[in-house]
Ligand SMILES: NC(=O)C1=CN([C@@H]2O[C@H](COP(=O)(O)OP(=O)(O)OC[C@H]3O[C@@H](n4cnc5c(N)ncnc54)[C@H](O)[C@@H]3O)[C@@H](O)[C@H]2O)[C@@H](O)CC1
C-alpha cells in the first residue's frame with residue numbers, strides 16, 4: 001500500500017520535529033542505511049511516533065521524510081546560489097545534523113525516489129504530492145499549526161489546462177490518486193525527475209497558473225451554458241406567445257358571427273371615441289376557455305359608465321399593453337447616475353407589521369429602482385433594517401415632526417407607496433394623510449394599498465381626483481371603499497362594473513381590484529390581467545405588487561406619451577405590475593407549491609421580469 005487514506009493532512013511543526021527526532025536516531029539511520037526494503041523501519045518509526053501521541057501511518061512517515069530530504073537538498077543547492085535556503089527548508093538545521101554524514105548517499109537516494117519496495121511511488125501520485133505540498137505552503141510546512149488540520153481535495157479531478165487557453169478543453173491532470181496503469185513500472189521516469197528538479201516555488205507558480213486558467217475556462221463555459229439556456233427559454237416563450245395568438249384568433253373567429261362586429265375590442269391602443277356598449281362577462285358557451293384568452297364584449301347595459309377600451313391578458317393585452325410597458329422600461333446604460341431609474345418611498349411599517357413595507361421596498365429594488373426608502377415608526381425601523389442592508393430606513397413615522405421629516409425627502413422621490421404595514425393608529429394615519437397631500441402638490445405618483453386604503457375609505461378626498469393616484473384594493477378593501485363612496489352594499493356579481501363605478505366616483509382614479517383576475521380601470525378604460533398565477537395566496541403578495549407598481553408608475557409617468565400610445569400611464573404601470581406579480585407567483589409555485597411564500601416570489605422577480613418584458 002502506497003498512498004494512504006489520510007493524505008491531505010498537514011504536518012504540524014511539533015509533529016515534524018518528533019518525526020525527525022525518531023528518524024534521526026542512530027538505530028533508525030543504521031537500519032535505513034543501505035537497506036533497500038525499509039518498510040519495517042518506517043513501521044517502527046510510526047509506532048514510536050504514536051507513543052508520543054501522533055497518529056501517522058508508516059507511509060505517511062516515509063513520504064514526509066522523503067519530502068523533507070528533498071527540501072533539504074534543494075535548499076542546500078539553493079544556498080550555494082543565493083543563500084536563501086532557510087526559506088525553502090524550515091528544518092534545515094535538523095536535517096543537516098542528521099544527514100551531514102550521509103549527504104552523498106542521500107543525494108543518490110533523492111534522485112531515485114521510486115526505487116522498488118516500499119519506496120516505490122506511482123509517478124502521478126508523487127507529483128501530486130509535490131503539487132499539494134507546494135500548494136499548502138511554499139516550503140511544504142504547516143508553520144502555524146500545532147494540530148493536524150484536514151485539507152479537503154475535490155473528489156473528482158480538477159481540470160487543469162496544459163497549454164494556452166485557446167486550446168481548451170485540453171489535457172486534464174488529476175489531483176486525486178489514480179491507479180497506476182499496469183505498465184507504469186516501465187514508464188520513462190523523465191516526468192518525475194522533471195518535477196523533482198523543479199523548485200517548489202516554480203511548481204507552485206505553475207500550479208496556481210494552471211488553476212487560474214482552469215477557473216477562467218470554467219466560467220467561460222458556464223457563461224456559454226447560461227446564454228444557451230436563455231436563448232432556449234426565449235424561443236420557448238415566443239412559441240407560447242404564438243400559440244396564444246393563434247388560439248385567440250381561432251376564438252375570435254368562432255365568436256364573430258354571433259356577436260355584433262363593433263363589439264370586438266380594437267387591437268390598437270388608440271382610444272375609441274364612440275365605444276361599444278358596457279361590459280358583461282365573456283359570452284363563450286364553453287366555460288373551460290382559458291380566462292387569459294377572453295376579451296370583454298360590451299353589450300347589454302343600457303346606461304352607466306362607458307368603457308373606451310378593454311383588454312385582458314390574452315392576445316389583445318399581450319399584443320397591445322405589454323409592448324407599452326416595455327416601452328416605459330428605461331434602458332440600462334453606463335451614462336446614468338444612481339437614482340435615475342427610480343427612488344421609491346414606502347410609507348408604512350409599525351410595531352405589528354414589518355414584513356409588508358420590507359416586501360414592498362425590496363420588490364421595488366428588484367424591479368429596477370435604484371433606491372428604496374422606508375418611512376416607518378421608530379420601533380419598526382431596526383427590524384426592517386435587519387432584513388436588508390439595501391433599504392434606506394427612516395424611523396420617523398411616529399415622531400412629533402413626522403411630516404416635516406418625511407417632506408424633506410419628497411423632492412428626491414419619484415413615487416410613493418402608502419400603506420403596506422402602516423397600521424390603523426390615528427396618529428400614523430394622520431401623518432400619512434398629510435404626506436399624501438404634500439406629495440400631490442409635487443405631482444408624485446402615489447400608490448395606496450392596505451391600511452392606506454383604510455384611510456381613503458375614511459377620507460376619500462385625500463386622493464380623490466388626483467390623476468397620478470392608484471388604489472390597489474383586495475376584495476375586502478374594495479368593499480370598504482365602495483360602500484364608503486356609494487353608501488350602499490356592493491353588488492358582488494359584477495366586479496368590473498363596480499370597479500368602474502368606484503373609479504369614476506373617485507374622480508377617475510386608477511383602481512386595481514386584485515383577485516382571480518386583476519381588474520384595472522380608470523373609469524374610461526378597462527384592462528384585465530388574468531395571467532396564470534397559482535392557487536397559493538400567502539400574505540405579502542399585495543406588497544410585492546404595490547412596491548413594483550411604484551417603479552412602473554415612475555417609469556410610465558416619465559415616458560413620452562407616444563411611448564404608451566396615449567394610454568393612461570397609470571393603467572400601463574398597473575398592468576405591468578399585476579402581470580409581474582402573477583408571473584412571480586406562478587414561477588415560485590412551480591418550485592415550492594404549497595410552501596410558496598412572498599419571499600419565494602421576490603426571488604422570482606428577476607426572471608419573471610425578463611420573461612415578460614425583456615425577451
Ligand atoms: N408580513 C407582514 O407584515 C404583512 C402585513 N400585512 C399588513 O397587514 C395589514 C392588514 O392587512 P389585511 O389584509 O389583513 O387587512 P384587511 O382588513 O384588509 O383584511 C382583514 C381580513 O380580511 C380577510 N380578507 C383579505 N382578503 C380577502 C378576500 N379577498 N376575501 C375575503 N376575505 C379577505 C383577511 O383574511 C383578513 O382576515 C396591512 O397593513 C398589510 O399591509 C399584509 O400585507 C400581509 C403581510
Ligand SMILES: Nc1ncnc2c1ncn2[C@@H]1O[C@H](COP(=O)(O)OP(=O)(O)OP(=O)(O)O)[C@@H](O)[C@H]1O
Pocket residue numbers: 450473474475514515516517518533534537538539540541542543544545578581582
Ligand atoms: N384568486 C387569485 N388568483 C390568482 N391570483 C390572485 C388571486 N388573488 C390575488 N391574486 C394575485 O395576488 C396579488 C395580490 O393580491 P392579494 O389579494 O393577495 O393582495 P393583498 O391581500 O392586498 O395582499 P397582502 O397580503 O400583501 O396584503 C394580486 O395582484 C393578484 O395578482
